[in-house]
Amino acid sequence: MAPLFGFEVLHRDSGSRARRGVIHTAHGNVATPVFMPVGTAGAVKAMPGEFLEELDARIILANTYHLYLRPGHERIERLGGLHEFMSWNGAILTDSGGYQVFSHRELRSIREEGVQFRSHIDGSSNFFTPESVIDIQRALGPDIAMVFDDCTPYPSGYVDAEASMERSMRWAVKCRDQWRKTEDGSRGLFGIVQGGVYPELRKRSVEALLDLDFSGLAIGGLSVGEPKDLMHETVDATAPLLPWDRPRYLMGVGTPGDLIRSVAMGIDMFDCVLPTRNARNGCLFTSQGRLLIKNSIYAEDQDPPDPNCSCRICKKYSRAYLRHLFLSGEHLSAVYNTLHNLTFYLDMMRKIRDAIELDNFGKLYEQVEKGSG
Amino acid sequence: MAPLFGFEVLHRDSGSRARRGVIHTAHGNVATPVFMPVGTAGAVKAMPGEFLEELDARIILANTYHLYLRPGHERIERLGGLHEFMSWNGAILTDSGGYQVFSHRELRSIREEGVQFRSHIDGSSNFFTPESVIDIQRALGPDIAMVFDDCTPYPSGYVDAEASMERSMRWAVKCRDQWRKTEDGSRGLFGIVQGGVYPELRKRSVEALLDLDFSGLAIGGLSVGEPKDLMHETVDATAPLLPWDRPRYLMGVGTPGDLIRSVAMGIDMFDCVLPTRNARNGCLFTSQGRLLIKNSIYAEDQDPPDPNCSCRICKKYSRAYLRHLFLSGEHLSAVYNTLHNLTFYLDMMRKIRDAIELDNFGKLYEQVEKGSG
Numbered sequence: 001m002a003p004l005f006g007f008e009v010l011h012r013d014s015g016s017r018a019r020r021g022v023i024h025t026a027h028g029n030v031a032t033p034v035f036m037p038v039g040t041a042g043a044v045k046a047m048p049g050e051f052l053e054e055l056d057a058r059i060i061l062a063n064t065y066h067l068y069l070r071p072g073h074e075r076i077e078r079l080g081g082l083h084e085f086m087s088w089n090g091a092i093l094t095d096s097g098g099y100q101v102f103s104h105r106e107l108r109s110i111r112e113e114g115v116q117f118r119s120h121i122d123g124s125s126n127f128f129t130p131e132s133v134i135d136i137q138r139a140l141g142p143d144i145a146m147v148f149d150d151c152t153p154y155p156s157g158y159v160d161a162e163a164s165m166e167r168s169m170r171w172a173v174k175c176r177d178q179w180r181k182t183e184d185g186s187r188g189l190f191g192i193v194q195g196g197v198y199p200e201l202r203k204r205s206v207e208a209l210l211d212l213d214f215s216g217l218a219i220g221g222l223s224v225g226e227p228k229d230l231m232h233e234t235v236d237a238t239a240p241l242l243p244w245d246r247p248r249y250l251m252g253v254g255t256p257g258d259l260i261r262s263v264a265m266g267i268d269m270f271d272c273v274l275p276t277r278n279a280r281n282g283c284l285f286t287s288q289g290r291l292l293i294k295n296s297i298y299a300e301d302q303d304p305p306d307p308n309c310s311c312r313i314c315k316k317y318s319r320a321y322l323r324h325l326f327l328s329g330e331h332l333s334a335v336y337n338t339l340h341n342l343t344f345y346l347d348m349m350r351k352i353r354d355a356i357e358l359d360n361f362g363k364l365y366e367q368v369e370k371g372s373g
Numbered sequence: 374m375a376p377l378f379g380f381e382v383l384h385r386d387s388g389s390r391a392r393r394g395v396i397h398t399a400h401g402n403v404a405t406p407v408f409m410p411v412g413t414a415g416a417v418k419a420m421p422g423e424f425l426e427e428l429d430a431r432i433i434l435a436n437t438y439h440l441y442l443r444p445g446h447e448r449i450e451r452l453g454g455l456h457e458f459m460s461w462n463g464a465i466l467t468d469s470g471g472y473q474v475f476s477h478r479e480l481r482s483i484r485e486e487g488v489q490f491r492s493h494i495d496g497s498s499n500f501f502t503p504e505s506v507i508d509i510q511r512a513l514g515p516d517i518a519m520v521f522d523d524c525t526p527y528p529s530g531y532v533d534a535e536a537s538m539e540r541s542m543r544w545a546v547k548c549r550d551q552w553r554k555t556e557d558g559s560r561g562l563f564g565i566v567q568g569g570v571y572p573e574l575r576k577r578s579v580e581a582l583l584d585l586d587f588s589g590l591a592i593g594g595l596s597v598g599e600p601k602d603l604m605h606e607t608v609d610a611t612a613p614l615l616p617w618d619r620p621r622y623l624m625g626v627g628t629p630g631d632l633i634r635s636v637a638m639g640i641d642m643f644d645c646v647l648p649t650r651n652a653r654n655g656c657l658f659t660s661q662g663r664l665l666i667k668n669s670i671y672a673e674d675q676d677p678p679d680p681n682c683s684c685r686i687c688k689k690y691s692r693a694y695l696r697h698l699f700l701s702g703e704h705l706s707a708v709y710n711t712l713h714n715l716t717f718y719l720d721m722m723r724k725i726r727d728a729i730e731l732d733n734f735g736k737l738y739e740q741v742e743k744g745s746g
Contacts, residue, residue: 041697041698041701041703042694042697043698043701043703043705045703045704045705046703046704046705046708047705048421048705048708048709049689050685070697070700070701071672071693071696071697071700075672075673075693078673079673079675079691079693079694080675085691085693085694085697086694087689087690087691087694280704299444299448300448300451300452302452302453312423316422316460317460318452318458318460320444320448320452320458321415321452321458321459321460324414324415324443324444324458325414325416327443327444328414328416328443330414330416330418330419331418331419331653331704331707331708332416332418332419332420332421334704335419335421335704335708336421
């Protein structure tokens with residue numbers, strides 16, 4: 001039998017709410033706080049699997065919406081599940097598709113039973129219900145599944161945000177019930193807190209989820225266009241309400257600065273397309289801040305992207321060469337930039353974990369805040 | 374002082390004109406027969422440098438035309454030359470740009486002094502002369518440079534092919550003279566045989582080049598649209614005329630079958646975009662022939678692309694997954710397919726070299742002929 005899914009807090013920072021922990025999964029232990037590279041279509045974009053393993057990424061995120069549409073969850077199930085399909089032995093978290101479905105506003109309609117939406121690939125009509133999304137994720141076979149939620153857009157008035165949050169909470173019950181029909185405890189199901197930027201609604205959402213005994217709780221509906229301050233305020237107000245003995249996951253966030261600030265507020269898990277998407281757009285994260293590789297000042301710059309980085313790219317290639325690859329439209333530009341950016345993110349998370357353990361987190365916080373905002 | 378450029382024939386096959394040799398360069402020895410992966414813009418497309426080293430590729434080709442236009446040969450020279458720029462410690466051969474300039478027929482005009490052409494990037498007007506092309510290559514700093522030639526199109530009548538060949542021969546003299554002004558023998562300059570599909574013209578071209586004492590000779594102007602048989606006949610008629618103690622390079626060729634046939638005719642060096650370009654188009658070379666990965670028959674095929682291949686991709690990924698990556702437009706599709714195809718080509722050349730050494734070439738020839746046409 002597969003080991004039970006679980007979470008332990010190993011150490012708490014003395015100067016903040018930061019925690020150092022470990023998530024136990026059937027595909028290995030994941031040290032937290034953790035950043036999960038985004039593997040939308042069953043592949044972290046432009047990141048060869050070998051390099052991802054070398055970086056010691058222990059968990060990645062895959063998108064239920066994309067995999068449902070292509071190649072199809074039933075096909076992936078027949079091929080042995082997502083781990084086998086993509087040849088990835090680490091842990092996998094699948095999102096519920098809520099964010100994707102709701103972000104195509106013109107392509108969907110919401111009902112109490114679920115959401116009708118059109119495929120961005122072929123325009124075909126599809127219907128997600130809380131139950132079907134659980135079934136799809138079960139077919140994919142992740143280590144952590146997410147409930148199907150109604151992702152409240154920004155801006156939303158209080159009444160709309162309340163109605164949306166309440167729908168998410170009703171759906172959370174359905175998801176939990178559907179999940180319990182088959183699961184044996186080797187995988188985790190996370191609930192998602194909604195409520196827009198209204199602390200009162202967030203609080204009510206957390207209370208509703210606490211009753212449902214999820215393996216972890218996520219803060220959803222942020223990083224959807226709201227001002228940065230409002231995002232941080234919402235995390236700051238919501239995180240302390242979450243049970244301390246379960247992983248806390250801030251969805252879709254963010255910059256290096258966002259990550260360390262959120263860790264200080266007690267968040268354990270993150271995912272974001274920023275390091276991978278920015279890489280493809282030629283934006284490199286470095287210890288000195290962001291570097292736009294196409295800038296002409298780098299045309300004959302023989303320094304590595306980040307002199308303080310130990311990744312394969314910084315050991316081998318110059319800014320001048322990476323600029324040339326970007327301007328020439330080479331596939332390798334995306335590959336090299338992605339490898340660097342993910343190294344930067346995962347190294348930063350490693351430093352954060354080490355700092356929490358050594359009660360040195362406050363100092364690191366200041367450094368990162370200064371460097372990469 | 375850098376070691377002298379040189380070539381040795383180590384062993385000759387008893388049943389054909391195939392030779393096993395070694396090219397000595399300032400960036401290492403290159404075992405022949407050799408296939409040179411094409412690194413057009415200073416990068417083998419979609420092939421991370423680490424993987425290329427792991428494959429034991431000892432020499433790659435880079436395109437003078439492309440690097441002249443972007444980032445510019447003077448910039449590369451200021452950055453320490455092409456090896457330093459692209460962080461490649463193996464040998465490099467640069468073509469002369471002749472093929473590229475002549476293949477944009479609507480963008481160029483030929484004069485005795487050289488060729489006026491428009492950049493495919495920004496439409497700017499440029500002029501290549503035999504002398505300037507040598508200077509450009511000197512700035513790039515390859516281990517092997519090529520003379521600037523008038524690449525005769527197919528079809529060409531005898532008179533046109535003759536005039537074109539004779540121009541190439543006059544240019545070859547100019548290139549040789551320009552080269553000798555600075556070179557110390559650590560790098561090689563190769564002449565290029567032209568003459569279309571006319572054995573008589575090819576013979577005269579070889580004779581003209583023999584007088585010029587090049588480090589090696591190439592057969593150019595093939596794989597430009599002529600029927601396959603005519604290509605093989607031309608190689609078969611031309612190769613024996615080339616000096617046996619210099620490397621013989623068949624430019625721009627070809628399929629696995631073309632390569633082994635040409636080795637049997639005495640060719641030592643090859644380059645071709647086929648393995649890399651086909652990879653990006655989802656065409657995989659395998660021991661059972663070509664495999665078009667997008668075909669629906671592979672949708673749930675859990676076999677590796679080629680069960681007889683030992684590359685990272687065949688050890689790790691299924692046809693079903695590679696098909697999914699291709700259909701999803703993932704950068705990784707190009708990366709993984711390229712790694713496989715280059716492994717196939719380089720492994721085949723390794724087998725060819727081993728077979729020649731062991732007097733077993735005839736048997737391998739039959740196998741490859743049967744397998745991959």
